[in-house]
Amino acid sequence: MTTLYWYPPKNIHSSFTIPDSVKKIEMNAFLNAERLRNLDLTSNIENISYNFEGCNLTSINNITTREEYINWDPSVKSVFQKYLHYFEDQPISISLVEQEVQYAVDNYIEEGMNDYEKIYALYNYVAKKVFYTNGDTWDPQYHCLSSVFLGDETVCEGYALAMSLLLDKVGITNCCVSGSSPEFSQHAWNLVKISGVWLQIDANWDDKGDYAGQKYFLKSKSEYEKIHAPYIRNINQKFTKYSFGVDKSIYNNNLPDCNISIGDINKDGIIDGADKDLIRNEIQAYARYSYLGYYNVLADVKLDGKIDMDDYNWLCDKLVLGNKDILIGDLNQNGVYDEEDLALLEIEIGKFNTQPGYYNILADVYYDRVLDIYDYLLLWDFIYLPNNR
Numbered sequence: 001m002t003t004l005y006w007y008p009p010k011n012i013h014s015s016f017t018i019p020d021s022v023k024k025i026e027m028n029a030f031l032n033a034e035r036l037r038n039l040d041l042t043s044n045i046e047n048i049s050y051n052f053e054g055c056n057l058t059s060i061n062n063i064t065t066r067e068e069y070i071n072w073d074p075s076v077k078s079v080f081q082k083y084l085h086y087f088e089d090q091p092i093s094i095s096l097v098e099q100e101v102q103y104a105v106d107n108y109i110e111e112g113m114n115d116y117e118k119i120y121a122l123y124n125y126v127a128k129k130v131f132y133t134n135g136d137t138w139d140p141q142y143h144c145l146s147s148v149f150l151g152d153e154t155v156c157e158g159y160a161l162a163m164s165l166l167l168d169k170v171g172i173t174n175c176c177v178s179g180s181s182p183e184f185s186q187h188a189w190n191l192v193k194i195s196g197v198w199l200q201i202d203a204n205w206d207d208k209g210d211y212a213g214q215k216y217f218l219k220s221k222s223e224y225e226k227i228h229a230p231y232i233r234n235i236n237q238k239f240t241k242y243s244f245g246v247d248k249s250i251y252n253n254n255l256p257d258c259n260i261s262i263g264d265i266n267k268d269g270i271i272d273g274a275d276k277d278l279i280r281n282e283i284q285a286y287a288r289y290s291y292l293g294y295y296n297v298l299a300d301v302k303l304d305g306k307i308d309m310d311d312y313n314w315l316c317d318k319l320v321l322g323n324k325d326i327l328i329g330d331l332n333q334n335g336v337y338d339e340e341d342l343a344l345l346e347i348e349i350g351k352f353n354t355q356p357g358y359y360n361i362l363a364d365v366y367y368d369r370v371l372d373i374y375d376y377l378l379l380w381d382f383i384y385l386p387n388n389r
Contacts, residue, residue, distance in 0.1 A: 001046075009033045009054070015062075018042050030055055038062055043075035048083040057090040064092070066099040069150070081151045085144040089241065093146055098242055100149040101169050104129075114295035115172055115194045117305045119201065120212070122166040126203045127212040130154050145237060159204040160188040161237055167192060168239060168246045175251045177231035184229035189216070191231070191256055195297040197267070198256040200224055200231070214303055220261040231255065263315050265298045271318055279315050282307050317361045329365040329379045337382045345376055 003024040007016065009032040017040035018025070024047040030036065032054030040061050060080060063069050069077075080087065087093045108121040126148060133142050133153035141147060147154040148162035160176045167174040173193035180186040189202040202216035205228075216228065224230070234252050239245030263271040265278040282299035286307035299307045301314040320326055329337055331344035348363035352371035361367075365375040365382070 004029050007033050007036070011035060014038065016040065018045065020044055023047065025049065025051060027051065028053070041076050041079050043073070043079060045079050048079075048086060051086055052090055055090060057087070057092050058095075060087070060092050064095065066096060066103060069096055082141055084146045084150055085140045088144050088146050089238075093150065094241055097146050097149045097165075098244075101166060101242075101244075104166060105169055109170060112293075114290075114293065114305060116218075116295060116297055116300060116303075118170050119167065119172060119192060119194065120214075120217070120305065122163065122170070123201065123203055123206065123212040123217065125166070126159060126162055127207045128210055130158070131209070132156075132204060132207065156204040157188040157235070159202075159207070160190050160235065163190050163201070163203045164248070165239060165242060165245060168242075169244050173246075175248045175256070176235035176237070177233065177255065178235055179229045179232035181229045187229050188235060189228075189231070191258060192218075193256070194218070195295065197260045197298065198258045199260075199262075199297070200228075200258050202228065218262060218297065218303065219258075221258045223261055224258075260298065262298055262303070263301050263318055265296070267298070271315070271322065273319070276312075276315055276319065279307075279312050283309065283312060313359065320361050321367075326362070328362060328367065329375075329382060331362055333362075337379065337386075339383065342376070342379060342383065345371075345379055349373075349376065 001023045002021040003026055004018065004022045005026045007030045011033065012035060014035060015038040016036060020042055022042070023044055025045065027049035028051060030051050034054055034056055036055055037057060038059040039057055058064070061072065061076060063072055084093070104122065104125045108125045109118055113121065130148050130151065131153055133155060135142070135153070137155050141151070142153065142155040143157045145158065145161035145165060147158040164174050164176045175191050176188060177191055178186065178188040189200060189204065191198050191200055199218040199220060200216070201218060203212065205216045206213040221230070234248060234255060236248040236252065240247050259269070260267050261271065263275060265275045265282065268274070279299050282296055285294055296307065299311055301311040301318065304310070321328070327335070327337070329341055329345070331341045331348065332338070345363055348360050349371045351358045359369065359371070363371050363375060365378045368374070
């Protein structure tokens with residue numbers, strides 16, 4: 001194996017092509033090669049050690065634009081991607097990341113979007129851009145921010161760092177966090193500030209392949225309690241090297257609290273009848289002033305970026321579902337499931353099918369906001385096969 005051990009740091013030439021015979025670049029071979037501006041890689045390179053400190057690379061294989069990068073010979077590009085973490089602080093990587101972020105904003109963010117819509121649009125961009133690696137999850141190439149923007153696969157830290165930079169670009173306050181628990185291994189995700197409250201998002205766990213889910217989207221600490229690790233520390237990874245990146249060191253010793261859940265409009269820590277009253281005001285305010293940008297995420301119970309009667313109905317659902325004294329399916333409200341409930345459910349299904357907009361959460365045994373045969377079959381099981389409940 002031919003190894004490149006040293007490149008003269010005072011070499012006057014601004015470009016250098018790695019010889020085809022070289023398969024390994026030794027650690028610090030290019031240390032302080034401050035005049036070097038372009039480095040031509042080859043597909044023959046099998047190993048690159050820590051390098052490029054003191055360098056100022058403005059191109060790789062004379063590539064400087066996103067279009068050129070996308071169309072780069074995959075056999076050489078894969079070498080660069082394998083060692084992204086060594087190039088990440090170089091001007092060329094910074095420039096290509098900024099160009100990809102701009103592409104994401106230009107193609108996913110529309111004029112007039114509220115903060116919810118912006119966050120979810122970028123959430124979808126990340127889900128479509130990369131996938132969670134099937135390789136060695138400890139490999140540093142997957143733990144850098146550019147693994148998302150310049151690569152095809154990443155790990156949780158890459159998802160979180162990329163989301164943070166994207167949110168910086170559109171002006172949404174955020175930070176990256178990590179944590180673990182006995183039930184959940186070490187993990188990374190984001191906190192975002194929207195409508196004046198902090199909530200959690202996890203682009204990794206919500207990645208459904210070609211779109212982003214919402215199971216872990218805009219959730220409070222209590223909502224994550226049983227399904228997710230708690231956040232413990234801030235991750236601040238030199239975001240300011242990007243022209244629009246925000247320094248997040250402020251959160252190193254002062255992590256935000258995510259104590260308010262969507263639906264808790266008065267922010268008193270519980271979702272109750274008072275919030276049910278307030279959501280009517282929010283629906284009116286959104287109808288009148290949304291064109292001016294008005295939006296309160298705490299009233300967007302349905303999580304669709306709008307505030308309307310659907311949110312009122314979903315809030316009512318939350319109140320019912322949170323009441324331990326109420327049994328969904330107990331339509332005669334006698335405290336048990338019985339044959340009378342089955343008869344009443346048939347009537348409710350009929351109303352749902354014949355009366356536009358009709359819905360009764362007590363009849364939605366399957367809880368999919370549709371009243372149909374699945375609710376009937378599940379209630380039948382509850383009555384006649386109670387051990388399956």
